[in-house]
Amino acid sequence: MYSSWCLNSLLSLQLSLLSSSQSVPAPSWDIIDSRPLPPWYDQAKFGIFIHWGVFSVPSFGSEWFWYYWQKEKLKPYVEFMEKNYPPGFTYADFAPMFSASFFNATEWAELLSASGAKYVVLTSKHHEGFTLWGSKYSWNWNAVDLGPHCDLVGELAHAVRNRTKLRFGLYHSLFEWFNPDFLEDAANVFTTNKFPTTKSLPELYEIVNKYQPEILWSDGDGGAPDTYWNSTGFLDWLYNHSPVGKTVVTNDRWGYDTICKHGGYYTCTDRYNPGHLLAHKWENCMSIDRKSWGYRRDAKLSDYLSIEELVKTLVETISCGGNLLMNIGPTHDGRILPIFEERLRQMGQWLKVNGEAIYSTKTWRVQNDTITPGVWYTAGVEKGVVYAIFLTWPKLGMLVLGAPHVTAGETKVTLIGYPERLQWEKFGEQGLLVLLPRVNINQLPCQWAWSLKLSEAT
Numbered sequence: 001m002y003s004s005w006c007l008n009s010l011l012s013l014q015l016s017l018l019s020s021s022q023s024v025p026a027p028s029w030d031i032i033d034s035r036p037l038p039p040w041y042d043q044a045k046f047g048i049f050i051h052w053g054v055f056s057v058p059s060f061g062s063e064w065f066w067y068y069w070q071k072e073k074l075k076p077y078v079e080f081m082e083k084n085y086p087p088g089f090t091y092a093d094f095a096p097m098f099s100a101s102f103f104n105a106t107e108w109a110e111l112l113s114a115s116g117a118k119y120v121v122l123t124s125k126h127h128e129g130f131t132l133w134g135s136k137y138s139w140n141w142n143a144v145d146l147g148p149h150c151d152l153v154g155e156l157a158h159a160v161r162n163r164t165k166l167r168f169g170l171y172h173s174l175f176e177w178f179n180p181d182f183l184e185d186a187a188n189v190f191t192t193n194k195f196p197t198t199k200s201l202p203e204l205y206e207i208v209n210k211y212q213p214e215i216l217w218s219d220g221d222g223g224a225p226d227t228y229w230n231s232t233g234f235l236d237w238l239y240n241h242s243p244v245g246k247t248v249v250t251n252d253r254w255g256y257d258t259i260c261k262h263g264g265y266y267t268c269t270d271r272y273n274p275g276h277l278l279a280h281k282w283e284n285c286m287s288i289d290r291k292s293w294g295y296r297r298d299a300k301l302s303d304y305l306s307i308e309e310l311v312k313t314l315v316e317t318i319s320c321g322g323n324l325l326m327n328i329g330p331t332h333d334g335r336i337l338p339i340f341e342e343r344l345r346q347m348g349q350w351l352k353v354n355g356e357a358i359y360s361t362k363t364w365r366v367q368n369d370t371i372t373p374g375v376w377y378t379a380g381v382e383k384g385v386v387y388a389i390f391l392t393w394p395k396l397g398m399l400v401l402g403a404p405h406v407t408a409g410e411t412k413v414t415l416i417g418y419p420e421r422l423q424w425e426k427f428g429e430q431g432l433l434v435l436l437p438r439v440n441i442n443q444l445p446c447q448w449a450w451s452l453k454l455s456e457a458t
Contacts, residue, residue, distance in 0.1 A: 026233040029226075029262045035239050037264050037281055040167070040214075041249045043360040044118035045318050046351070047169070047215075048344070049285060049327035051123050051293040054130045054147075056332040057094040063294030063329070066091045066128050067177050095130065095141070100148035103334025105159035111336060113164035115344035116351030118359070120160060121169040121217050121325060124153050124207055129176035133210070137202045148334075157211050169215025170207055174200050174229055174254075175222030182222060190228040201234060212244050218253045226255025226262075251283065265323070273313065277320050277363055284317045287327035288343050295329035295337070304339055307346040308391075311448045314347070314358070315389045319376035321363045350446055353417040356380070357387035357451040371402030371431060380453070387416075388452040397438055402431040405458045412455040417445020422452075 055063040060080050062068065069077040070091065081089065112120050125131045125138070133153040134144030143152045153170065160168045174196070175182050181195040207213065216238065226232065231254035239245050252263035260268040266282040268274075273284050287293050288310070290303050305313075310326065317324045326347070328340040336344075351358060361378035364386055369375035374391040388401055404411075406426070413422045413434055420437070427433040434452060437444070444450065 026227070026230060027236045029232060029258075032232050032235050032239070033262055035264070038247050038249055040247065041119075041265065041323065042281060044167070045323055045358050045361075046115075046117050046314065046347075047119040047121060047323065047325045048112050048115055048117045049121050049171070049287070049293070049325045050330065051126070051287075051295075051327055052132065052152075052330050053123060053126045053294070054091070054094050054098050054128055055126065055294045056330065057097045059295045059297045059332065061296065061298065062292045063126060065294075071177065091128070092141075095146040098130075098143070098147035098332050100143070100150070100152060100332075100334040103148065103152065103155075103330075105155040106163055108156060108336065109159035109163040109166070111341060111344055112160070113166060114348045116348040116355065117166060117326075119167040119169055119215055120156075121171050121215050122153065122156055124170040124172050125203065126171075127173045127175065127177050127220050129173075129179055131203070133207065135203055135206060137199050137206065153207070153211055157213075167214045168211070169217060170211065170213040171217040171219060172204060172207065173220035174218060175220045175224065176200075185228070186222065186224070190224045193228055193230075196229050201230060204234060205237075208238065208242050208244065208248075214244055214247050214249065216248060216250045218251060221253060221256045221258075223256055226258050229255055231255055231258065273317060273322075274320060275316060275367075277367055278322075281321065281323075283323045283325055284313065285325040285327070286313065287329070288340060289327075289329060293327050293329060295331050301339075304343070307343060307350075308448050310343060310347060311350055312391055315376045315391065315449060318358050318361065319363070319367045319378055319389070346448075350448060353446045354389070354449070354451045357389055357416060357453070361387065366403045369401055369403050372400050375399075375401065377403065382455075384456045384458070386454045386457045388454060389449055390452070391449045393441065393444075393450065394436065397436045399434045399436055399452070400427055400431060401434065401452075402428070404432060404454055405430045406432050406454070407456065410456045412453075414453045414455075415445065416451040416453055 051063055055065050058065050061077055065077065068074045069081060124133060129138065129141060131138040131142040133151050135142050157168050160166050179195060181199060185192050185195050238248060250264040252259050252266045254263060260266050266280050267285055271286040288305050289296065289299055290305060314324045328336060330336050357378055360381055364377040364379040366377060376389050378387045380387060386404055390399060413424045415422060418437055423435045424432045
């Protein structure tokens with residue numbers, strides 16, 4: 001852990017480098033992209049996203065509440081404010097209400113661990129600019145000066161690292177909707193760079209040095225190119241000189257021209273799920289709430305994805321080489337609602353049984369079955385091991401797999417979590433027909449999707 005003196009010295013050095021960045025050429029994307037992705041990330045497969053901020057106070061419509069209300073003046077948002085708040089009420093007036101009064105970092109950490117996730121990513125700052133730590137670059141617009149009056153990032157980081165084996169990560173928005181310096185730079189078509197050099201980049205150095213996140217999830221380029229944000233210059237420091245240089249992973253949102261092209265792993269779009277194998281490591285960031293990332297008081301039960309839909313998304317994503325980052329939105333007072341808790345624990349229950357078909361697996365030569373829909377494949381750590389994950393239990397108790405090449409007398413088929421070896425027979429030239437256990441569904445190892453382990457298959 002760095003002393004405060006060391007942190008201040010490092011920060012001063014970094015800021016001086018920023019001020020002279022125009023005279024020092026930034027590294028090319030070819031150099032930045034040549035850095036190998038730390039292996040832990042691909043092995044982890046599953047993480048939890050947490051969208052939490054001042055937007056959790058109005059908790060209406062979306063975490064983009066401020067923008068939709070003040071900038072776009074969308075009718076539902078304007079009417080919501082007119083109906084529920086007095087004239088002259090501003091978005092800043094919500095900040096003291098962001099109390100986090102029920103926030104318990106230890107309880108959060110233990111719930112996140114129970115989900116079966118291997119990493120967590122917290123929104124340290126969303127597009128509203130409010131930081132969940134006491135940033136010296138966000139005076140009087142942070143969780144220490146206002147609202148909870150505590151370092152929410154620090155408390156969760158400490159709990160996650162001391163109570164679980166999860167890796168801790170931070171989301172950070174590059175731009176801020178209504179920051180005057182950013183708006184001035186934008187008006188100058190980003191030929192000036194006051195905002196990144198005095199606000200956004202200093203914040204990034206601050207959270208990396210102070211909290212040492214192993215995932216840095218960048219977002220919100222505001223329509224500005226990566227050169228405006230000095231993205232390659234910052235990433236060069238992050239990878240080669242920061243305290244997390246050896247283990248940190250980053251995404252692809254470092255300017256409007258970088259998404260799905262540059263960075264440690266690709267996100268491409270929100271809720272990205274291509275359904276086929278990609279050449280580059282990618283992540284499916286999605287939310288349990290179909291319509292929002294932040295908590296919504298106006299959400300209906302049908303707005304939340306079912307556990308069956310979530311497991312299906314996880315299986316498809318992993319089979320196609322991605323990681324799944326599944327989002328929850330806590331309340332303004334720091335509660336994780338029962339609907340989110342239930343989904344997290346259900347995912348954990350499923351992964352406790354089927355984790356060997358997910359964690360540390362590789363993509364196989366095909367991703368889904370050629371004969372039976374709803375069957376997705378992963379390749380095991382052991383040579384010759386293939387997992388076939390099927391989402392629907394066949395009514396007749398027989399499952400046909402058209403993709404695997406099997407050998408009579410050598411291939412062994414088991415249902416993960418079920419003690420007995422399964423019988424199978426050749427189906428066509430290369431496939432097989434598996435006889436599944438004839439038991440009550442309550443006697444099955446899990447309730448929502450099932451994994452066959454094929455040993456000595458190709």
